[in-house]
Amino acid sequence: MKKGFLWGVATSAFQLEGSPNADWSSWDSILSQNPEVTNHYAMYKEDLSLLKDLGVNAYRFSLEWSRIQPKENVWDSSVIDHYQEIIGILKSYHVEPMLTLHHFTHPLWFIKKYPWHEDESVPKFLEFVERIVSSIKGVSYWITFNEPYVLLLGGYLEGCMPPGIKDPSLALKALKNILICHAKAYDIIHKAHPEAMVSVAHNMAALAPWHRWNPLDRALAKMAKYFYNHSLTDAFLTGHLKVKFPLRKEVLIEVPIKDKLDFFGVNYYTRVHIRFNPFKQMLIELRHLDIDGYGLSDLGWEIHPYGLEKVLRYASRLNVPLIITENGIATRNAETKIDFMRKHVDAVERSIKKGIDVRGYFYWSLIDNYEWLQGLDARFGLYRVDFKTLKRKATNAAAYYSYLIRSRSEF
Ligand code: BGC
Numbered sequence: 001m002k003k004g005f006l007w008g009v010a011t012s013a014f015q016l017e018g019s020p021n022a023d024w025s026s027w028d029s030i031l032s033q034n035p036e037v038t039n040h041y042a043m044y045k046e047d048l049s050l051l052k053d054l055g056v057n058a059y060r061f062s063l064e065w066s067r068i069q070p071k072e073n074v075w076d077s078s079v080i081d082h083y084q085e086i087i088g089i090l091k092s093y094h095v096e097p098m099l100t101l102h103h104f105t106h107p108l109w110f111i112k113k114y115p116w117h118e119d120e121s122v123p124k125f126l127e128f129v130e131r132i133v134s135s136i137k138g139v140s141y142w143i144t145f146n147e148p149y150v151l152l153l154g155g156y157l158e159g160c161m162p163p164g165i166k167d168p169s170l171a172l173k174a175l176k177n178i179l180i181c182h183a184k185a186y187d188i189i190h191k192a193h194p195e196a197m198v199s200v201a202h203n204m205a206a207l208a209p210w211h212r213w214n215p216l217d218r219a220l221a222k223m224a225k226y227f228y229n230h231s232l233t234d235a236f237l238t239g240h241l242k243v244k245f246p247l248r249k250e251v252l253i254e255v256p257i258k259d260k261l262d263f264f265g266v267n268y269y270t271r272v273h274i275r276f277n278p279f280k281q282m283l284i285e286l287r288h289l290d291i292d293g294y295g296l297s298d299l300g301w302e303i304h305p306y307g308l309e310k311v312l313r314y315a316s317r318l319n320v321p322l323i324i325t326e327n328g329i330a331t332r333n334a335e336t337k338i339d340f341m342r343k344h345v346d347a348v349e350r351s352i353k354k355g356i357d358v359r360g361y362f363y364w365s366l367i368d369n370y371e372w373l374q375g376l377d378a379r380f381g382l383y384r385v386d387f388k389t390l391k392r393k394a395t396n397a398a399a400y401y402s403y404l405i406r407s408r409s410e411f
Pocket of ligand 1: 146147326364
């Protein structure tokens with residue numbers, strides 16, 4: 001990798017520190033036993049020192065909006081100071097901060113009163129953005145939204161994430177408002193910091209037909225791939241979001257995001273196989289198959305490094321630098337984690353050799369954390385957390401990541 005390549009780890013605030021005022025706290029009963037999750041809000045210094053041990057030069061983290069604005073008109077500046085202190089510590093370690101404004105959670109008052117499908121959500125979110133951009137100093141890399149499509153699938157189509165709605169029309173209204181917020185946040189950040197690098201982190205998956213011989217499986221896989229991976233990328237190029245759901249008419253939504261992108265954040269984890277099933281919502285059934293023999297994670301997700309090359313190739317049409325803002329595996333087996341990292345970093349190197357402008361790789365995640373639909377059992381961390389004693393312990397994967405960084409860098 002070239003000099004300046006960002007070697008990082010990624011985290012999100014709620015997954016490490018919880019928050020009493022977030023929508024997720026009352027959504028998932030598991031959090032009532034571990035409301036502080038890893039207690040990172042108090043143990044941040046210890047956790048950040050792990051970055052030094054790893055030798056990363058970048059760290060992606062998010063702000064917990066519900067701590068900063070626990071009630072509609074109440075702002076807690078001590079929380080902003082806390083996040084600013086984190087940035088100071090990163091700088092003292094020569095670690096580049098990448099800041100995510102929105103990573104799935106909301107203050108409870110927001111999601112109850114101004115859910116994303118209501119247009120009033122836009123000015124409310126932007127108040128938060130203005131407040132942050134005018135107070136936070138020292139950040140060059142900004143992510144406005146983490147995985148808007150996952151938020152949409154979970155919150156508006158499957159209903160397994162707050163606000164728990166299952167309605168494709170409301171989903172599209174919500175998506176439009178979120179993308180309007182991205183565009184406006186992009187301008188707000190650039191006004192204050194003209195040199196800033198701003199993006200979203202888009203979850204892209206390898207999507208394939210379950211049975212290649214079945215034209216219905218092929219057609220659905222193609223439709224899903226376009227919606228999930230490509231419609232957002234294309235909207236950044238055209239300003240139009242083309243959406244086609246099974247059995248529904250194609251819709252074209254105008255979104256003001258054309259060129260509102262300085263780099264593109266790609267989150268990549270797995271391949272998903274798709275088949276036609278008349279009994280499923282939208283006629284689609286999803287499954288992970290271990291076709292190439294690389295194995296499955298503890299969550300049953302297929303390990304498929306080649307998919308990373310494919311999504312990077314598609315994203316490269318945006319003509320902005322690409323950064324892998326998340327890539328990781330939930331497994332208790334350090335050897336499996338090591339193999340996963342090596343194979344995915346190899347895929348990044350192959351992409352760069354083929355001329356794709358990839359400027360960074362962030363492993364998800366630094367320490368074990370709360371995984372939205374799987375609670376505390378999904379072990380993504382390079383460092384193991386014992387959720388009873390809250391002790392952190394390095395796994396062999398941490399040592400391997402340091403080695404990988406040293407051996408693949410030209411510093
Ligand atoms: C999300 C993370 C999540 C990870 C593993 C990404 O979709 O940004 O919050 O923990 O995947 O599921």
